[in-house]
Amino acid sequence: MSETPKKPWxxxxxWSQEHGLLAKRxxxxxSTPANGLSPVLDNLEPHVAYxxxxxxxxxxxxxxxxxxxxxxxxLGEGLFVYRAASMEEATAFAENDPMHSSGARRFSVREWMLNEGSFSVQLFYSGGRPKIV
Structure with missing residues (x-):
């Protein structure tokens, strides 16, 4: 019987760094409701402010x-991605969210490594934002 391979994080x-990937941690x-949608709705404004x-x-x-x-x-669920120095700091940010500190939602935190993708910005110097038609 073969053993399931494991890869230390x-x-x-x-490996990602050595292969030219972004490797941004x-x-x-x-974030999921702990007691239905009502407590989530009650905490929505302070949550968004935070x-x-x-x-x-x-x-x-x-x-x-x-x-x-x-x-x-x-259903009252959400997903957030934080820039943080550590898992402990990210957990503290999540704990301080009124959604979580009130008990309206429970949460889990996982480290994620952003490796691939792209990002672009379009800046208009005059006339403000273009009209969407």
Missing amino acids: NELVQ LYVVT QTELEVAGVMFAAGPLASPDLQEW
């Missing part, structure tokens, strides 16, 4: 709600 990080928070503070501070990489599997409703 730090070895994968090193970020922290993904999955998330916006993290965004302005440069901590928030991305955040937003998750649709139900059938795409018909929002």
Whole structure:
């Protein structure tokens, strides 16, 4: 019987760096209702205010709600990606979110390594934002 191979995380990080991948370590928070949707709705405004503070501070990489599997409703779930120095710091950011500190949602944090993808910015010097037609 063969043993299932294992790959230490730090070895994968090193491999990614050696192979010219970005190897940017970020922290993904999955956030799910603890007691139904009502407590989530009650904490939505302070939660968004907190998330916006993290965004302005440069901590928030991305955040937003998750649709139900059938795409018909929002069940109160969310996903956030933090820039943090460590798992402990990312966990502290999540603990301080009013959604979590109030008990409306529970959360888990996992380190994520951003390796591939692209990002571009379009800047308009005059006339503001173009009209979408």
